[in-house]
Structures are given as C-alpha cells and as structure tokens.
Amino acid sequence: MLCMEVPVTDMQHVNGGYFLLQVHSPAQAALVRPGHFFMLGMQHADFSADPLLNRPISVLDCTPDDHTAPAAIHFLIKEAGRGTRLLSRLRAGDNLLCHGPLGTTFPEPSPECRLILVGGGVGIAPLYFCARRWSATHDMALFYGGRSVTDLPLQGLLPQTGLREVILLTEDGSAGRRGLVTEPLPEYLASNPGAKVYSCGPNAMMEAVARITAHVDAQLWVSMENRMGCGLGACLGCVLPVIEGDKTAMVRICKEGPVFRGEQIDWKIRY
Ligand SMILES: Cc1cc2nc3c(=O)[nH]c(=O)nc-3n(C[C@H](O)[C@H](O)[C@H](O)COP(=O)(O)OP(=O)(O)OC[C@H]3O[C@@H](n4cnc5c(N)ncnc54)[C@H](O)[C@@H]3O)c2cc1C
Ligand code: FES
Incomplete structure (x- = not known):
C-alpha cells in the first residue's frame, strides 16, 4: 500500500453525474487486483481542510506500464456529495x-470455473475490472442493471471487456430488458450449476442476489461499499458484524473487506 500524489491524466464526464478519472502511477498500478480500492484525497483550492477525510473509490481498470502506453489506474465515480464533487x-x-x-480482492477464479458478475450503480466498477482481467481466460457473464439508461454509464465501454455475454436490464426499459437486474438470475444459475457469483452495488440488490444463490448450487462473493473514515484499519469507523461459522465477529470493512463471502453478511442489519 502506497500513499502518493500522482498526476491526473484524463477526466471524462459521462451522463447521470458519473465521471471517469484516470491517474498515472506505475508503482501502484503494479499492485492493483480486482476488488481493490483507493482512498482519494480532495483538492483544497481554498486551502481549507474541508472535507477532512479522503473518499474510498474502487479501481475500475488498471493498465500496467508497457511499450504501448504508460501505467494508468482508472476510476468510475458518481457525484454523491461534497467530496466527489471536488473530485469531479x-x-x-x-x-x-x-x-x-487497499482492502481484500475478489478471488482469482480457477480456469474451469464459470464466473457470473452482477452489478449496478458504482458497484459496476470492480466487476468491470474482473471482466477486463479474466474474460480472455474464463467463461464469464455480466448482469448489469439500473433504473434507466443514464444509470448504466459503462454501457459504451463494455465491448472493451471482451465479455461474450452481457445482459443489460433497466427498470423503465430504456436499455436492455425491462426489469430488475436480479430477475433473470434464478433461471440462469439453475442452468449453470457450480458457478461463482461476484456482486457489487446497492445493498438491496446484493441481498436479493444472496437470497437467490442460497437456493442454487453457486458460491457468492460481495463487495460492501459502506461509509469509511480512514480506510486504513485505524479509526474503527467502518466496523460491522459479520457471520463467521456459528459466531458473529466485528470486522473492519476496509481491512477484512470490502470483499466477503455472501453468507458472511447478515442482510437483516442495515449495513
Ligand atoms: C470500498 C468502497 C468502494 C467504493 N467505490 C466507489 C466507486 O468506485 N465509485 C463511486 O462513485 N463511489 C464509490 N464508493 C462510494 C463513495 O466512497 C461515496 O459515494 C463517497 O465517499 C461519498 O463522498 P461525498 O463527500 O461525495 O459525499 P458525502 O457528502 O459524504 O455524502 C453524500 C451522500 O451520500 C451518502 N453516502 C456517502 N458515502 C456513502 C457510501 N459509502 N454508501 C452509501 N451512501 C453514501 C451520504 O449518506 C449522503 O447522503 C465506494 C465506497 C466504498 C466503501
Ligand atoms: S475506515 Fe477506519 S478502520 Fe475502516
């Protein structure tokens, strides 16, 4: 883990309040794996310290230094409040x-494993990275959903993932099929037994995915996007109970997570 001031190399605003930010950082790019996040600092043009805390943001993609292009780390960010507005x-x-x-990563799947990604909102970022890393070597499908087409900011970039199977869903039918991203999952998982499912997005969506995978032959991992203070395991601001066997353990989402096995999360708790 490194703390560095690095140059921004590209910024593109997408629809729906989302933006794509790219930085140049060869040393950090060499360490990044799907599921990792960074704490990003704010610019204080007015020399104030407000907001004080850095903001946790998942890695969308990472290209190491090679002879075709310099190392880049990419982020997909949605304006939510003061911190992300300053980043924008x-x-x-x-x-x-x-x-x-920072944080734990999605496990690298074994070559024979079928991997199913289910995401929405900014939760699509780490799943896009999984697709970029593993679609050439693994059998993968992506279920990507939102309320409407403006909630699918990565739609235009999906061909770059090399994914052969992408299922888009919107609640208003403005892109892909009409419906919730979880609706086609039970049938799909039933015909793909033994699959691994990686999910990230709103908690209600991940809870629905967990309910579905509990009834089929599939293993689920989720990435939790709770609020964080330091992101480094020091402030205990992100501590939450998770299920470990027949016990409940208090863990730091930023250190022991954000990626957990689906059955570790007690969805009755408002995370
Ligand atoms: C591991 C991790 C990875 C993340 N990855 C991304 C990412 O790739 N792209 C991205 O855009 N965002 C991501 N987030 C969420 C992002 O960190 C928050 O949106 C951001 O910190 C909000 O800061 P702000 O100052 O803009 O908003 P604030 O002014 O702090 O809050 C604005 C509003 O957003 C709500 N809010 C703030 N943080 C969260 C949160 N974590 N979950 C739900 N609601 C929140 C607040 O309650 C408030 O209503 C991630 C969070 C975590 C923990
Ligand atoms: S955010 Fe400080 S311990 Fe996790």
Whole structure:
C-alpha cells in the first residue's frame, strides 16, 4: 500500500453525474487486483481542510506500464456529495492524493470455473475490472442493471471487456430488458450449476442476489461499499458484524473487506 500524489491524466464526464478519472502511477498500478480500492484525497483550492477525510473509490481498470502506453489506474465515480464533487473538478495535469491499493480482492477464479458478475450503480466498477482481467481466460457473464439508461454509464465501454455475454436490464426499459437486474438470475444459475457469483452495488440488490444463490448450487462473493473514515484499519469507523461459522465477529470493512463471502453478511442489519 502506497500513499502518493500522482498526476491526473484524463477526466471524462459521462451522463447521470458519473465521471471517469484516470491517474498515472506505475508503482501502484503494479499492485492493483480486482476488488481493490483507493482512498482519494480532495483538492483544497481554498486551502481549507474541508472535507477532512479522503473518499474510498474502487479501481475500475488498471493498465500496467508497457511499450504501448504508460501505467494508468482508472476510476468510475458518481457525484454523491461534497467530496466527489471536488473530485469531479479535477482536470488532466492536476495532482491527486492516492492511498492504496487497499482492502481484500475478489478471488482469482480457477480456469474451469464459470464466473457470473452482477452489478449496478458504482458497484459496476470492480466487476468491470474482473471482466477486463479474466474474460480472455474464463467463461464469464455480466448482469448489469439500473433504473434507466443514464444509470448504466459503462454501457459504451463494455465491448472493451471482451465479455461474450452481457445482459443489460433497466427498470423503465430504456436499455436492455425491462426489469430488475436480479430477475433473470434464478433461471440462469439453475442452468449453470457450480458457478461463482461476484456482486457489487446497492445493498438491496446484493441481498436479493444472496437470497437467490442460497437456493442454487453457486458460491457468492460481495463487495460492501459502506461509509469509511480512514480506510486504513485505524479509526474503527467502518466496523460491522459479520457471520463467521456459528459466531458473529466485528470486522473492519476496509481491512477484512470490502470483499466477503455472501453468507458472511447478515442482510437483516442495515449495513
Ligand atoms: C470500498 C468502497 C468502494 C467504493 N467505490 C466507489 C466507486 O468506485 N465509485 C463511486 O462513485 N463511489 C464509490 N464508493 C462510494 C463513495 O466512497 C461515496 O459515494 C463517497 O465517499 C461519498 O463522498 P461525498 O463527500 O461525495 O459525499 P458525502 O457528502 O459524504 O455524502 C453524500 C451522500 O451520500 C451518502 N453516502 C456517502 N458515502 C456513502 C457510501 N459509502 N454508501 C452509501 N451512501 C453514501 C451520504 O449518506 C449522503 O447522503 C465506494 C465506497 C466504498 C466503501
Ligand atoms: S475506515 Fe477506519 S478502520 Fe475502516
């Protein structure tokens, strides 16, 4: 884990309040795996310290240094409040404080494993990274959903993942099939026994995925996007109970997570 001030190399605003931010950081890019996140620092043009805390953001993609292009780490961010609004004002040439890579990662699947990704909102970022890393070597499918087409900011970038099977769903039918992203899952999983499912997005969506995988032959991993203070395991601001066997253990989402086995999460708790 490294804490570095690195140059912003690209910034693109997408629809729906989302933006794609790219930084150049060869040392950190060499360490990044799907599921990792960074704590990103704010620019304080007015020399104030508000907001004080850095913000946790998942890695969308990472390209190491090679002879075709310099190392880049990519993020997909949605404007939610003051911190992300300040990040949205960054421009190529600005510097950004990047602390990471942090947290646990999605397990690298074995070659014979069928991998099914289920995501929505900003939760699509780590799943996109899984697809970029493993679609050439693994049998994979992506279920990507949102309320409407503006909630699918990565739709245009999906061909770059090399995924052969992408199932888009929107609640209003403005892109892909009409419905919730979880609706086709029971039938799909029943015809793909033994699959691994990686999910990230709103808790209600991941809870629905967990309910479905509990009744079929599938293993689920989820990435939790709870609020964080330090992101480094020090402040205990992200501590939550998770199920470990027949006990409940208090864990730091930023250190022992954010990626957990689906059955570790007690969805009755409002995470
Ligand atoms: C491991 C991890 C990975 C993440 N990855 C991404 C990512 O790739 N892209 C991205 O855009 N966001 C991501 N997030 C969420 C992001 O960190 C928050 O949206 C951000 O911290 C909000 O900061 P803010 O100052 O803009 O908003 P604030 O002013 O702090 O809050 C604005 C509103 O958003 C709500 N909010 C703030 N943080 C969260 C949260 N974590 N979950 C739900 N609601 C929240 C607040 O309650 C409030 O209503 C991730 C979070 C975690 C923990
Ligand atoms: S955010 Fe500080 S311990 Fe997890």
